[in-house]
Each structure stands twice: as C-alpha cells, then as structure tokens.
Amino acid sequence: MKKKQRVPQQVKPPASKSEQNISLLSSSPKKAKTNSPKSGSPDRKNQELKKYQVEATKLKIQQKHGGITTQGQKQLALLEAKINALQGKVAGKSDSEKQASTDKKSENVSEKTKVEDKDKAATDKKDKANQKVVSPEEKAADIKKQKFLKKYPVAEKLISGIAQEAKNPEILKKLLENFKNLGFKYNTKNKSDTTNDTSYERLLQGNLEGDCQTLARAFKAVAEGYFGIKGIKVDDSESSIKKPFLTEGDKTIDSSVEPNCDNGKKWFFQNHYWAVWNGQVFDILFDRNEKPQVDMVKEKQSVKSSLMPEEHYFETQSGKIVYPNQGKYLTGELQTFEKLTKFLEEMSKTSPQDIDKIVTQIKSLYAKGGDRNSDFEGLMQDIEKKRVNQASLGRKKAPV
Numbered sequence: 001m002k003k004k005q006r007v008p009q010q011v012k013p014p015a016s017k018s019e020q021n022i023s024l025l026s027s028s029p030k031k032a033k034t035n036s037p038k039s040g041s042p043d044r045k046n047q048e049l050k051k052y053q054v055e056a057t058k059l060k061i062q063q064k065h066g067g068i069t070t071q072g073q074k075q076l077a078l079l080e081a082k083i084n085a086l087q088g089k090v091a092g093k094s095d096s097e098k099q100a101s102t103d104k105k106s107e108n109v110s111e112k113t114k115v116e117d118k119d120k121a122a123t124d125k126k127d128k129a130n131q132k133v134v135s136p137e138e139k140a141a142d143i144k145k146q147k148f149l150k151k152y153p154v155a156e157k158l159i160s161g162i163a164q165e166a167k168n169p170e171i172l173k174k175l176l177e178n179f180k181n182l183g184f185k186y187n188t189k190n191k192s193d194t195t196n197d198t199s200y201e202r203l204l205q206g207n208l209e210g211d212c213q214t215l216a217r218a219f220k221a222v223a224e225g226y227f228g229i230k231g232i233k234v235d236d237s238e239s240s241i242k243k244p245f246l247t248e249g250d251k252t253i254d255s256s257v258e259p260n261c262d263n264g265k266k267w268f269f270q271n272h273y274w275a276v277w278n279g280q281v282f283d284i285l286f287d288r289n290e291k292p293q294v295d296m297v298k299e300k301q302s303v304k305s306s307l308m309p310e311e312h313y314f315e316t317q318s319g320k321i322v323y324p325n326q327g328k329y330l331t332g333e334l335q336t337f338e339k340l341t342k343f344l345e346e347m348s349k350t351s352p353q354d355i356d357k358i359v360t361q362i363k364s365l366y367a368k369g370g371d372r373n374s375d376f377e378g379l380m381q382d383i384e385k386k387r388v389n390q391a392s393l394g395r396k397k398a399p400v
Contacts, residue, residue, distance in 0.1 A: 049086045052079045070117060141228065148225045152204035157182060158222050168229050172277060175223060179253060180287045185209045186254035213240075213273040215253075215284035220275055232277045239276040245269055245294040246316055246331070252285050261322065261329040263369065268314075268322050268329040295320065306359055307340060309367040323366065330369040336376055343380050351387055358383060 059076040062068040068076070149155055158178045162171055187209050199210045200217035216234040223229040233239040249259030249266045261268040272292060274283040281289050295316045302312040313323035319334045340362055348355050361379055365372045 045086055049083060052083045055079055056083060145226055154204045154206055155222050155226060159226055171227050172223060172282060176282050176284060179215060179284050183208055184253055186252050186257045187211055188260060212285040216273040216275045219282060219284050232275055234273055234275050240273045242271045243300050244297045244314055246322055247292045247294050250286055253287050262331055307362050309363055325367055333373060336373050340376060
C-alpha cells in the first residue's frame, strides 16, 4: 500500500513595515467624525449638573429673601435631589439605576411636600377658625383699658395674672389677692370718709398709702374701669360701718402696723369700709371675704370723764369702755368704771379734800391698761379704810 504523500505548503513571507503601514491606512476612515456627548457620558452629566445648580441657586436666593413660592420650594427640592444624584450620591450604580434612584427621591420629596402642604393648609384653616373677629365694641373697650392703665400705672400690678376671659368672681378673687402684694402702707390717721375723697386715685397713680376706704375705692375703680364689672358697693350700709367699734386684732395687708388697742390685741376703728359685689364681701385691708366681728359703741360721740387719761371714753354694747391714751386705745370694764364713779361721788361728800388725789390715782391706773379690776378694788378699799380711821380719830378728839 502506497503512503499518501504530503504536499508541502508554501509559507508566505512576513510583510514588511511599509506594507503594514499601507494596510493600516487603507483600513482607517478617510475623515474623522466628531461625536456629540452621548446620554450618560461624563460631559452630558456635567452639563446637566451645571444647569441644575444654576436653577437651584436662583431659587435659593428667592428663598433667602422670603420670595419663594410653594411651587418654587417643590422645584428646589427636586433640583437638589437631582444634583445629589449627579454628584455621585448613588455611586456604584449604572446610569439607568442612578436615574431611577433620582426619580424615586424626587417622588419622595414631592410626596413629602404634598403632605406638608396639606398639614399647613389644615393648620391655616384651624387658625382661621379659631381667630376671633374683633368687633368695634371690643376695640373700643380695649382702647378704654389702655387709657385706664396710662392714667393709673399701679393698676398694671393689680391686674397681673388675671386672664381677660376669666369670669367675674375669679377676677375679683385674684384682684383682692394682688392688693395684698402691692406694698400698701396703712395710715390709721388717714381721713377718707367722705364721698368726694380721691385718695384712691393717688394710690393708683403711685402713692401707696391710705386707709380701708382708699383700698375699697381703688378695688372698685380697677374692677369697673378696667374689667367692666358693674354693681360694686363701697359706701352703703352693706359695705361699711360708720360708727366706732371694737374688733379683734387681725393682721392687715400692711404687716408693719400693729393693732391700735390693748397693746396690739384689738383694733378700735372710727369706721370701716370694704367692697361688696353680688352679696360677696371683699375686705381689702384684711384680705378676707367676710365682714369684721364687731363690738359697736353705744354713741358715736365719746363721753367726758375726769377719770380717763385723756378725759373721754366710749362705751360699747358688750359692757366695755374704750379710751384713748398716747395715740393708742385701751379698754376696761364698764361695771368697774361705774363703781369707781359712784365711789367718788360718796367720797366728795365725806372727804372732798381728797378727791383730786383719788382721781389722779385712778387715772394713773387706767393709763397702765390691762386688767386693773383688782387694783381698783384695792384702791377703793384702802381709801375707805383711811376714811374710816380718820373719822374715828376725829370722834376721839371731839370734846365731850
């Protein structure tokens, strides 16, 4: 069997360098083409980024000066979302994924803006519903209040903490409380028991001094002049006592002043005033809602007597005498006083020469104050004993 003979292949010699160059030239295009940036290329992204940044800057300037609209705010939010996406906030994703992410963010921002707009609209609607329409009458009342405060600056302190919409009882309760914290100086010698007295105006203008009537009228002035509360009484029989009386020594709103009778144990007043509204009592001097418990004098005018330190006294309905002594008052028992008076009448018949001395002794004991009943009893016993002894000696010396 004959073997198949192989025909040797001719090996083509390698092309020369000149031939290689000619081949390359023949395969390249005759004229280079200029390609515009494709979508998603870096150049296109930069152009979009610059465009968004310019638009966003304009909107931010409007926002800074308060001239941006709601639509402008939405547009700014969308632009910022796109700028963030183009700057690589979604790094590692393809262009399509980045665009999808940008669109998603834009949708979220848009949805958030819609919710905020809806909430704002609801709030505005609620505020509008709650907004009170001010009537001409209310405007006039407000102007009147401002004029009142301008005329009486102290009233600013007295209305402090009182809500405009509060009910009258609540207003008056708080007003009474505010007088306590005013820094008022109680002047027991103040004379304001006249219908034309204006000491309350001086108080409201800054002179924080006066008496019970000054306070009551100032209370009424603020309640009526500022809060418009009518029907407050301060001068009638329901809101005043216009005769002298004795009462317990309660503290006043001026803690520096002690009660003026029996060394701080009692008060003796020539009169007293408070305010009354709808039957409710407002005693401003004593900061309470009740009338004082009193022991009235029988007569408004005092009674003269040489036995008293200042030679006059008042007699009360409970059987006491009240008499002045060095700017204060003291009390004693009427029964003891009447007994002393009767004793002196008898002594004037038997020992008239001793009367002046006895009167001086009695007057001295009354000036000391306090419970002197036993001292008076002892004095009368000593005088009577001395009188009896003198009478006995006189009988012995008499001729038989």
